[in-house]
Amino acid sequence: MKREAQVALLRELFSYYEARGTAQAERVMRNPVSAYTDVARWQEERRILFGGAHPLFVGLSCLVPNIGDYRVETVDKLPVLLTRDRDGGIKAFANICSHRGAPVAQGEGTTRAFVCPYHGWCYGTDGRLLSISDEKAFPGVEREKLHLKRLPAAEKHGMIFVQPRVLEDGETGSIDIDRHMGGMQAELAPFDFASYSHFRSERFPVAMNWKFVIDTFLESYHIAFLHKETVAPIFHSNLSGANSYGLHCRMTALRKAATDLRQKPDAEWGATPLKHAIVLYTLFPSSMFIFQADHVETWRVMPSTEKPDECMVDFGFYIPEPASDEKAVKYWNKNFDLAVKTVQAEDFTIGAQMQKAFHSGAQQEVIYGRNEAALIHFHASVRQALGLPAL
């Protein structure tokens, strides 16, 4: 984000502070509790949002920085293998061996080829089947037709996206990322995410519907109450900007330590005024991208394949320079653990209780206030993408 835009963003937050206000949605939204519990609704979301039609954000480019690097992901039922091929580009495949279906790679690493652990069939980082062990036992089996199945994948502005569906014959697999981002890329491109380093990621299950996890991030209304001891001393509560970019949105909040800056000319707000705020972007349907003062966090949420009441959360942590010594590693680990611990102990603990109570039948709907504008935009976007009427 350019400095003028950062100044404007901060000015907006200062104006809310002065007016004791926050961004306002046009009206209150009431969402049936079934949006979080209904089996048919969850299946429809998996099919339409996670079934291949929507590009899904995977992470920053530094997840697979060098030629030969790879990383394994799972999107809904599809095991995904991401590689940086010899041409330097990102490729995505179904992580499924053409022989009998074993995963050809695990975790992450660097390799020149993937040797399937089951019977040793060997694939290049471009997905081509290079060799079949004891090939003479497979007469009539054509190697050229048994490459790993390609998925659409793209890398732009230092970010990686995948569409979780197998390409049809003749399809190129390119994704128009700028069209997908709906204008948000103009803000994100100047951050130069391609230069960031991946510090650490952690994946853990959460006993909440996937949308509910996103809800916990999209409003600052709860800070003073749920995070009284942890986040509230750092950020103003119930004070946020909210902007939309097609189905995606941006939410901002103000650091308390920066409150007095409003009385100084913006020339004195530093080279990166954004450091005085927190900026969260949603990457529809289920990723969040948070620009913190000195690092970037990604929160990616995948619905469970078992039931609506569970999901898998992947927390990624990226830093501007690689952590070069023990002191730096210790500092970033502390930040990482604090972020995970706070959401797990506070947001996800009460969230799991609420998710259970949604099934009690005692409550028919949840209410999003006008002060929860980004949250309202998110649920309106989900309904729009599912072809459901606006609430």
Ligand code: FES
């Ligand atoms: S399943 Fe991969 S070589 Fe047999």
Ligand SMILES: [Fe+2]
């Ligand atoms: Fe929270």
